[in-house]
Structure formats: structure tokens, C-alpha cells
């Protein structure tokens with residue numbers, strides 16, 4: 604299926620016809636010493652200059668790190684920009700729809716709703732595993748995107764690789780695999796398949812393992828043709844100069860990221876064990892991410908109690924399949940100790 608996959612056929616007519624805005628920085632990209640083309644203020648360098656709309660240097664560095672061609676990479680203001688642009692490029696409001704596999708990350712549904720695009724929901728199985736045939740069965744000729752999230756938020760498990768590939772191979776639409784938490788996982792993820800599977804889109808982010816949620820940079824890996832449409836639709840300067848600069852500097856120290864991930868994983872295992880020993884905890888789900896989904900008696904009572912102690916976790920107890928669950932991010936050793944001390948007193 605993927606081999607004869609035609610992305611152009613999935614793209615909205617108005618987007619296919621779009622003549623993108625050409626900024627001053629687009630029209631001239633050589634070297635020069637006097638820039639009088641963009642109505643910038645000549646003072647306050649370097650912040651006075653518009654950033655590179657193509658983010659060329661940063662894309663090359665990230666592409667090298669990930670072992671992919673820079674033409675397969677789109678950079679956005681968080682993964683959220685990529686999610687929104689995919690919907691705007693591929694889904695005709697009122698006609699096309701997308702599919703989410705729930706419970707999952709809320710932004711897919713919010714972006715669909717904002718764009719007036721129907722969302723169809725397929726449930727994960729009771730054990731949070733992916734049922735590929737149920738997803739394929741829900742898709743039809745008006746399905747434009749299937750969103751998968753692996754490791755999944757809030758259930759914390761990785762989805763089965765073969766089940767994801769079964770969907771990618773069977774689908775006549777784009778399949779997004781959101782890998783925001785892949786650096787915490789024992790699974791390799793699907794990034795290496797982007798070249799081969801033309802309908803596969805992989806999302807990654809600097810917000811989690813890289814410790815830069817405040818910087819706002821998301822990565823979207825896909826077929827260059829689809830990247831071209833996303834690039835035509837984005838705001839010209841969607842990634843600002845401070846972000847480009849900070850991420851470029853952080854990329855030079857990948858060891859820092861690896862060190863954080865190691866410490867978080869060690870803390871995750873300790874915290875999981877400690878939580879499981881509390882009398883009111885029914886189940887700590889196995890996690891492939893930097894958070895734990897914990898089923899307990901009286902989750903709302905626990906949530907209110909922790910909040911009163913100044914400790915904030917996420918109440919997921921009203922989410923279907925997550926009844927009774929709180930989602931707890933793994934913190935520092937000290938933060939986790941404060942959490943456990945509070946929970947022992949609650950018990």
C-alpha cells in the first residue's frame with residue numbers, strides 16, 4: 604500500500620493551490636553584509652534580525668543526529684504545531700475525519716475540533732494494547748489521519764510495533780506515531796521506517812527527555828512531499844531566534860540528556876515500587892515513559908490531599924479505561940521522596 608501511496612491526493616484542494624508567502628529572508632539567502640530588505644531595526648543585534656524561516660542549520664544538525672535527510676524534517680512551535688498543521692493540510696472541514704486511539708493525548712481531539720474536523724475514536728483494549736483490526740475497520744475513504752501515540756499518554760505503555768506497522772501498511776491515509784516519550788522507552792520507535800513508509804509521520808519533541816518544554820520545539824519526520832505542504836502553510840517565522848539558538852547549543856551536549864534520562868528511569872523504578880506498596884494503591888501500570896499511571900482507591904481524595912500539600916499530579920480518573928487513576932510524573936529524587944512521604948501519611 605505505501606509504495607503507491609499518493610500524498611498529493613490526500614491534501615486539501617486549497618492547500619494544493621496555495622502560493623506560499625515569500626518573506627524577505629526567503630527571496631535572498633546568499634551571504635551579504637548589508638541587509639536593508641526586511642524593514643528590520645539596524646540596532647539591537649542579533650535579536651533585530653528575523654530568524655531563518657527554513658531553519659536550515661538546526662535541521663541539518665537534527666537530521667544528522669537522527670540519521671535522516673533534512674528534507675524529511677519539519678520543525679514547529681512544539682509538536683502541537685505539527686499536529687495542527689497536519690490536520691489543516693489534510694482534512695477538509697465537514698467532509699474528512701481523523702481517528703484517535705483512546706485514551707490518548709488530548710491535543711489531537713482539540714486541534715480537530717478547532718478545525719471543524721470530525722474525530723472518530725477507537726478504544727485501546729482493556730490492557731491498553733492496540734487492536735489494529737479495530738482501527739483499520741473504522742477507517743474509510745474519508746479518513747485522512749490516524750493518530751497513534753507510543754509510548755502512549757496517559758497509559759504509559761508502548762504500542763506493539765507489529766500492530767502499528769499493520770495499520771500503516773493497511774491504511775490509505777497518513778498514520779502519525781507520536782513518540783514524545785520514546786527516549787524513555789526500551790523500544791526503538793518507528794523513525795527508521797519514515798523513508799520506507801510514505802504515509803508514516805513520526806513526531807518527537809524537545810519538551811520531555813531534552814528538558815526544554817519552555818523552549819517550544821517539536822520535530823515532525825515525514826515524506827519530503829508532505830513536509831513541503833506543511834512548510835508552505837506554516838507561519839514564515841514559526842521558530843524564533845532564541846529557540847533556534849538554545850536548541851543548537853543543547854544538541855552539542857547530548858550526554859546531559861542521556862544523564863537525565865538515566866536518572867529519571869532509575870527514579871521511575873524506585874517510585875513504581877514504593878507506590879505499589881501503599882495499601883490504597885491497586886495497580887501501578889508498567890511504564891515506558893517518564894510518568895506512572897496509578898490505579899487506587901479514592902483517587903479524587905488523594906488528588907485533593909496532595910494538592911493541599913502543594914504537590915500537583917494529574918487526575919485521570921474520569922477518563923474511560925483510566926477510572927481510578929492518577930498520572931504521576933517522575934520528579935527528582937527529592938520530589939519523589941516528598942510525594943511518597945505525603946502519600947504514606949494519607950494511608
Ligand SMILES: *Cc1c(COP(=O)(O)O)cnc(C)c1O
Pocket residue numbers: 680681682683684708752756781783807808809810811816820821
Ligand atoms: C508532552 C507531549 C507532547 C509534547 O508536545 P510539545 O508541543 O512538543 O511540548 C507531544 N505528544 C504527547 C503525547 C505528549 O504527551
